[in-house]
Amino acid sequence: MGKTLAGKVALVTGGSRGLGAAIAKRLAQDGAAVALTYTSSPQKADEVVLAIEAAGGKALALAADSADVEAVKHAVAETVNTLGRLDILVNNAGVIAFGLIDQFSMDQFDRLVAVNIKGVFVATQEAIRHMGEGGRIIMIGSVSSDSTAFAGVSVYALTKGAIASFTRGLARDLAPRGITVNNIQPGPIETDMNPAEGDFADGLKKITALGRYGQSDEVAGLVSYLASPEAAFVTGANLKIDGGFTA
Numbered sequence: 001m002g003k004t005l006a007g008k009v010a011l012v013t014g015g016s017r018g019l020g021a022a023i024a025k026r027l028a029q030d031g032a033a034v035a036l037t038y039t040s041s042p043q044k045a046d047e048v049v050l051a052i053e054a055a056g057g058k059a060l061a062l063a064a065d066s067a068d069v070e071a072v073k074h075a076v077a078e079t080v081n082t083l084g085r086l087d088i089l090v091n092n093a094g095v096i097a098f099g100l101i102d103q104f105s106m107d108q109f110d111r112l113v114a115v116n117i118k119g120v121f122v123a124t125q126e127a128i129r130h131m132g133e134g135g136r137i138i139m140i141g142s143v144s145s146d147s148t149a150f151a152g153v154s155v156y157a158l159t160k161g162a163i164a165s166f167t168r169g170l171a172r173d174l175a176p177r178g179i180t181v182n183n184i185q186p187g188p189i190e191t192d193m194n195p196a197e198g199d200f201a202d203g204l205k206k207i208t209a210l211g212r213y214g215q216s217d218e219v220a221g222l223v224s225y226l227a228s229p230e231a232a233f234v235t236g237a238n239l240k241i242d243g244g245f246t247a
Contacts, residue, residue, distance in 0.1 A: 003031030004031065004224075004228045004230075005027060006032075008031065008032040008033070008087040009033045009080075009084065009086050010027045010032045011037075011076065011086060011088070011123075012024045012034060012035070012090040013036075013037045013075075013091055013093035014039075014066065015034075015037060015038065015045070015061075015090075016038035016039075016042075016044040016045035017048075018191035018216060019186070019189060019219055019220075020090075020092040022216035023092060023216075024048055026220035026223065026224050027090075028057035028058070028059060033060075034052060034058070034059045034060070035060040035062055035078070035079040035082070036049075037061075037066070038062070038064075039065045046061060058083070060079065062074075062079070066093040066123070069122050086127055086135075088227045089136070089137050090140065091120045091123055091138070091140060091163075092140040093115060094115060094116050095111060095115045096156050097111070097112055097155070098156065100152055100154075101155070104155055108155070109155060112155055112156060112159050113159060116160065117162050121166070128174065132178070133177070134179075136226065136227045137170065137174070137181040137182075138181075138182055138183075139167055139183040140186070141167075141183045142186060143242045143245055144160050145157055145160040145163065145164045145185060146185070146238075147246045149204065149245070163183055164238045167182065167237075172236070175235060180231065181235055182231075182237045182239065183238045184241060185238055186240075186241050186242060187214065187243055188201070188204045188205070188214065188245060189214045190215060190216070191216060208242070210244055211243075212243060214241060214243055219241055222241055
């Protein structure tokens, strides 16, 4: 396969591990130079950079908590200053907290909103200042915005529902500039923080049509497609990749 993203520069927020790391590596594999942000895992971020470089790619790790407006702005600026441009933004950074509404603390609520909504807004607003025709904004949302399989997900679902709506509105706003905006909504995906084994996972697999957790590389493949020239006519879409979890 050719390098479909050769000459492009991507920024992946929360790219030091799990889904974000898989996305960063896949975009680099497809030819993009990749910047990735991290909050508390500098070693993991460095490992992703080294893996990309060992495969012949170019990568940059940047410390930036997505709840910190100035840090997010700096990450976008440093990506452009170091790698020369910005074509693809993957808003992957996110946090999750479960709890019934009457037990949910204001600190938990503020953190979810700061990272899952405000951080996405700031990164997007800054990124589009540098994007031209063919730019790509790709959100990593959740099937929780459409369907909740158990109690205690309401506040998390609220934040991911906001991203789904933001995607549709942005697609209209940015279409005249040739920038597409899409939202990937994963279901149960295996990561180090969300293992595919155990009682919790077994319960989710029972209500997933394919009977298994998805893999980070499978989500990264969908990101790669949306970032590619082949997806030029896809915008404003909320695309589930959930193994039939919500079927």
